[in-house]
Amino acid sequence: MTGPTAAANAGATRHRVVIIGAGFGGLFAARVLKNAPLSVTVIDRTNHHLFQPLLYQVATGILSEGDVAPPIRDVLRKYRNTEVLIGDVTTIDLERRTLNVVNLGEDLEVEYDSLIVAAGAGQSYFGHSDFSRWAPGMKSIDDALEIRGRIFGAFEMAERETDPAKRREWLTFVIVGGGPTGVEMAGQIAELSHRSLHRNFRHFDPATARVVLVDAGDALIPAFGKRLSGKALSGLHKLGVEVHLNSLVTNVDENGIDAKAPDGSTMHIEAQTKIWAAGVEASSLGKLLGDGSGAEVDRTGRVKVNPDLTLPGHPEVFLVGDMINLNKLPGVAEVAMQGGMHAARTIKHRVETGNPNLPAKAFHYRNLGDLATISRFQAVAHIGPIKVAGFVGWLLWMFVHLTFLTGFKNRVATVFNWFIAFVGRGRPQRTITRQQVLARSVLQQQDRQ
Amino acid sequence: MTGPTAAANAGATRHRVVIIGAGFGGLFAARVLKNAPLSVTVIDRTNHHLFQPLLYQVATGILSEGDVAPPIRDVLRKYRNTEVLIGDVTTIDLERRTLNVVNLGEDLEVEYDSLIVAAGAGQSYFGHSDFSRWAPGMKSIDDALEIRGRIFGAFEMAERETDPAKRREWLTFVIVGGGPTGVEMAGQIAELSHRSLHRNFRHFDPATARVVLVDAGDALIPAFGKRLSGKALSGLHKLGVEVHLNSLVTNVDENGIDAKAPDGSTMHIEAQTKIWAAGVEASSLGKLLGDGSGAEVDRTGRVKVNPDLTLPGHPEVFLVGDMINLNKLPGVAEVAMQGGMHAARTIKHRVETGNPNLPAKAFHYRNLGDLATISRFQAVAHIGPIKVAGFVGWLLWMFVHLTFLTGFKNRVATVFNWFIAFVGRGRPQRTITRQQVLARSVLQQQDRQ
Numbered sequence: 001m002t003g004p005t006a007a008a009n010a011g012a013t014r015h016r017v018v019i020i021g022a023g024f025g026g027l028f029a030a031r032v033l034k035n036a037p038l039s040v041t042v043i044d045r046t047n048h049h050l051f052q053p054l055l056y057q058v059a060t061g062i063l064s065e066g067d068v069a070p071p072i073r074d075v076l077r078k079y080r081n082t083e084v085l086i087g088d089v090t091t092i093d094l095e096r097r098t099l100n101v102v103n104l105g106e107d108l109e110v111e112y113d114s115l116i117v118a119a120g121a122g123q124s125y126f127g128h129s130d131f132s133r134w135a136p137g138m139k140s141i142d143d144a145l146e147i148r149g150r151i152f153g154a155f156e157m158a159e160r161e162t163d164p165a166k167r168r169e170w171l172t173f174v175i176v177g178g179g180p181t182g183v184e185m186a187g188q189i190a191e192l193s194h195r196s197l198h199r200n201f202r203h204f205d206p207a208t209a210r211v212v213l214v215d216a217g218d219a220l221i222p223a224f225g226k227r228l229s230g231k232a233l234s235g236l237h238k239l240g241v242e243v244h245l246n247s248l249v250t251n252v253d254e255n256g257i258d259a260k261a262p263d264g265s266t267m268h269i270e271a272q273t274k275i276w277a278a279g280v281e282a283s284s285l286g287k288l289l290g291d292g293s294g295a296e297v298d299r300t301g302r303v304k305v306n307p308d309l310t311l312p313g314h315p316e317v318f319l320v321g322d323m324i325n326l327n328k329l330p331g332v333a334e335v336a337m338q339g340g341m342h343a344a345r346t347i348k349h350r351v352e353t354g355n356p357n358l359p360a361k362a363f364h365y366r367n368l369g370d371l372a373t374i375s376r377f378q379a380v381a382h383i384g385p386i387k388v389a390g391f392v393g394w395l396l397w398m399f400v401h402l403t404f405l406t407g408f409k410n411r412v413a414t415v416f417n418w419f420i421a422f423v424g425r426g427r428p429q430r431t432i433t434r435q436q437v438l439a440r441s442v443l444q445q446q447d448r449q
Numbered sequence: 450m451t452g453p454t455a456a457a458n459a460g461a462t463r464h465r466v467v468i469i470g471a472g473f474g475g476l477f478a479a480r481v482l483k484n485a486p487l488s489v490t491v492i493d494r495t496n497h498h499l500f501q502p503l504l505y506q507v508a509t510g511i512l513s514e515g516d517v518a519p520p521i522r523d524v525l526r527k528y529r530n531t532e533v534l535i536g537d538v539t540t541i542d543l544e545r546r547t548l549n550v551v552n553l554g555e556d557l558e559v560e561y562d563s564l565i566v567a568a569g570a571g572q573s574y575f576g577h578s579d580f581s582r583w584a585p586g587m588k589s590i591d592d593a594l595e596i597r598g599r600i601f602g603a604f605e606m607a608e609r610e611t612d613p614a615k616r617r618e619w620l621t622f623v624i625v626g627g628g629p630t631g632v633e634m635a636g637q638i639a640e641l642s643h644r645s646l647h648r649n650f651r652h653f654d655p656a657t658a659r660v661v662l663v664d665a666g667d668a669l670i671p672a673f674g675k676r677l678s679g680k681a682l683s684g685l686h687k688l689g690v691e692v693h694l695n696s697l698v699t700n701v702d703e704n705g706i707d708a709k710a711p712d713g714s715t716m717h718i719e720a721q722t723k724i725w726a727a728g729v730e731a732s733s734l735g736k737l738l739g740d741g742s743g744a745e746v747d748r749t750g751r752v753k754v755n756p757d758l759t760l761p762g763h764p765e766v767f768l769v770g771d772m773i774n775l776n777k778l779p780g781v782a783e784v785a786m787q788g789g790m791h792a793a794r795t796i797k798h799r800v801e802t803g804n805p806n807l808p809a810k811a812f813h814y815r816n817l818g819d820l821a822t823i824s825r826f827q828a829v830a831h832i833g834p835i836k837v838a839g840f841v842g843w844l845l846w847m848f849v850h851l852t853f854l855t856g857f858k859n860r861v862a863t864v865f866n867w868f869i870a871f872v873g874r875g876r877p878q879r880t881i882t883r884q885q886v887l888a889r890s891v892l893q894q895q896d897r898q
Contacts, residue, residue, distance in 0.1 A: 104609055
């Protein structure tokens with residue numbers, strides 16, 4: 001690079017908006033700003049947006065990574081005032097209004113006039129980061145591909161194994177966390193063992209795989225309400241999934257998990273494949289902003305923002321989505337989208353009126369509904385006053401996802417792949433890369449030493 | 450494992466056929482044997498077959514890895530006498546008729562009565578293995594994903610770069626080797642820079658990317674004959690590809706390549722992205738078999754087999770496909786398929802007649818044709834007496850690939866994805882994983898130290 005302020009700030013005479021994160025919050029903010037007389041820079045750690053609600057389908061072999069991860073540049077290509085920068089934001093200087101970004105191996109300083117921080121959340125292990133090696137989370141394409149390799153790899157190991165107890169371990173899949181992701185993962189692993197892998201093995205029947213869902217609370221997907229929570233439970237039971245509620249996971253290691261009930265009783269499950277879908281923790285940028293501004297940061301790293309989504313003392317800095325602690329808003333895509341649009345509209349309004357100090361309106365979230373799918377043709381939906389389960393819920397889930405997906409161009413193929421996978425028995429995406437096989441062998445050898 | 454002979458040999462009372470490699474040769478052998486009264490074990494290093502003729506489409510973002518890599522188990526699931534073992538064959542004991550396999554991190558001994566070795570070929574750097582770091586080959590899913598990350602990553606780097614000379618380096622793509630893979634790669638990179646990335650960048654026009662194809666010989670795809678070779682050349686020229694024939698690559702490093710003409714003149718091209726499609730080298734099992742049997746092994750690792758495809762002195766061992774040196778047969782899928790079927794028919798006939806010493810017939814290859822695509826709607830085909838280029842060639846190419854692909858179940862989605870990508874401007878598969886970005890940063894840091 002030639003100097004500290006880089007290409008990213010080329011259009012420096014205009015009001016410069018920097019958006020950190022190309023998730024739902026960031027992309028919807030960029031959309032609001034696309035025709036405004038300002039320059040927008042979207043910064044993300046990867047080259048793709050991630051359609052997180054369908055990530056579990058990548059992890060279970062239904063969709064390819066490209067199907068749920070359109071390139072950010074391509075999504076934004078028609079926004080002529082917008083550019084994309086790939087990199088990690090390492091520091092934010094609220095006084096000088098600059099960010100440091102590690103952009104493909106180089107340090108870069110980026111200036112802003114307005115900042116929208118929409119960096120989302122990562123997996124939380126509640127202080128047990130050592131669990132992550134044995135129970136990867138489900139937050140990125142890398143996570144999903146790793147889990148896909150572990151699931152299909154476990155069936156390979158079971159085929160090789162001759163000791164019945166060890167084979168059982170390879171055929172046991174434990175999902176920690178009973179939110180939408182955990183429920184969807186459990187349902188899909190059960191389905192693939194019953195349908196997709198039919199006749200694929202010679203030394204065991206994949207349908208005998210044991211799928212276990214463990215949650216510390218007393219209900220699955222509690223945000224959906226009691227009735228749908230019960231439907232999710234019975235749906236999973238029908239698929240043969242073993243559900244343990246009121247079970248707090250206290251340990252995860254190579255060979256299994258331990259859990260504890262409120263009455264003190266304990267449970268041990270031997271399983272080679274563990275997936276963590278239990279908790280989230282806001283991006284570490286939350287803490288950085290808290291430290292810089294004196295704003296309160298909660299236990300899960302979320303920042304207590306003003307009702308207008310601005311950072312206390314910094315009307316030019318907005319936080320949206322999973323990073324905020326405000327009115328008990330849930331960590332769902334809708335909150336991020338609406339927050340991103342709210343922040344963008346405020347900035348646009350200030351620029352258009354020429355008044356940078358224009359006070360922002362308070363953010364009001366309109367809950368358009370919750371959706372989760374359990375299996376083929378089975379979903380639960382809670383949209384406005386409507387609460388449905390089963391096939392009608394699934395049709396609704398299909399429709400809503402279709403609507404979102406087709407918002408991006410070229411998503412036709414995704415929908416088609418998806419339809420094929422749901423209607424047929426197919427899991428077209430079962431590739432285990434050689435890198436994954438070798439990585440696993442290396443880990444095993446290290447453990448033996 | 451419980452002992453040296455494992456699950457793989459469970460049906461030990463039957464004649465045991467072991468097939469090494471689930472490429473075209475191995476799968477077609479298994480198909481011939483599916484209803485025969487014997488037990489078949491297919492051993493492969495990965496969990497998938499690889500439809501290698503379309504691998505370049507994975508490397509350029511058109512197809513996902515699952516589209517060209519169906520799981521071996523799934524392809525063979527209905528062959529009840531057949532099982533699949535994932536692992537690397539490390540030794541072959543021709544006297545004891547056993548193999549050693551490293552199967553998912555464990556050593557395993559497998560016994561055979563008949564052996565079909567169809568392990569294919571890898572990339573050859575003609576003794577310059579240090580080139581491979583800077584110019585990866587195109588032989589596996591891992592290769593294709595690595596190249597995909599490098600191609601799309603190079604455009605990212607160009608967007609970041611402010612020095613025009615360095616940006617030029619990032620926007621220069623050199624493909625070494627003018628066979629079908631090299632021609633197809635060059636055509637596709639030119640297409641993606643002109644069409645698919647349109648409007649995606651703000652600091653350069655992707656259509657200005659320079660795509661260079663370098664080959665030591667005096668014609669592209671020489672096996673197709675002079676006329677089609679010329680058509681391929683003019684097709685690439687139309688796409689803006691720069692073709693250098695009679696140019697032997699003498700060096701590849703981080704920043705470019707050097708080449709030398711027969712008249713001694715030299716050429717240097719500065720390019721960050723280099724792809725090696727220049728030569729192949731038979732699996733190292735060829736040398737192993739040569740050492741064990743005294744059979745002649747040529748410079749590229751291919752074994753001089755008997756006319757019936759058996760290893761000299763070992764009528765129970767067959768070699769097929771890219772591993773053999775026989776009658777100047779080319780290294781194409783058709784040769785492997787027909788060889789696999791020939792070997793399997795011989796074994797089946799011996800078992801059915803109860804005469805293990807039945808001499809095998811000589812193998813005769815029927816050339817059904819050669820096909821290569823240059824760009825959308827442009828291909829060259831050489832089928833029997835027919836030699837066509839352009840749109841008719843492309844239709845033929847499409848038809849032949851469709852026929853092969855639909856031989857596997859669930860390939861409908863592939864064809865659909867493919868159609869969408871060809872007709873539209875789409876490159877749905879542009880994901881760069883975070884692992885790839887980090888790996889690149891680490892390499893850069895190491896280089897600086």
